[in-house]
Amino acid sequence: MQIDHTGIAVRDLDEAITFYTTVLQGELVDRYTNTAVGVETEIAVIHVGEDVIELLLPTSPTSPIARFMKARGKGVHHIAYRVDDLEQSIDALKRDGITFLEDTLRTTAKGRRLIYMDPRHSGGIIVELCDYPKIKQ
Template identity: 30%
Template sequence: MRKPCLFYTNILGMTVEHAEHIEREDVHAVFLAGGGLRIELLEPTSQSSAVFRYIQKKGEGIHHIALETKEINGQLDRLSASKVRLIDKRAKKGAYNSQIAFIHPEAANGVLFELCQHT
């Protein structure tokens, strides 16, 4: 992750906001901020990581787009009632002390969306 992170900090001028190891997902996450945006870089820490398998299959690049929400479980209920295919029916603990849930890529023309609620 060091080389891509340097691109974002040295070339794009973003700052590292937070970094943590997410053991249950087998990834290391770095959050960068700049220009009104927050970007999360993920690096798999084992070959059993879903991120590792994704990179092996599709290569490096954008994995998903995260959308911030204030009522994540309410959003999940609304999406479910609208028959939107979800990966997560309820929010789970995510990085940076957040609650997260994923919308299945088949519901969004192949794009994986993550809903995030920060505390």
């Protein structure tokens, strides 16, 4: 398991992109809008050295990012860990008593499969597990 990316909720996507690309000398590698119901987020993917940052701007007041920001404000939303096989990892962790937010299980338009762990296991931090089955690891 390794860190795949860090998701950061922002109020101004262009301002955040400028900070990460200018001050931290990152590279904007992708920008897109996820219009899936229940997700509704504009996303900017920034590479900073070996690390990946996903800047997340809610595009609907009912998106999970909007709800997160209403409760906690802007900032780190989640840390994603890449696993070799998502189903195997979920099954193994469930055997150890870990629960998941089952409604978050999905495959993105970019081919990443993901699910969020119940944050009660991680001190309130949202942990995403993900894999990329169509991309050689």
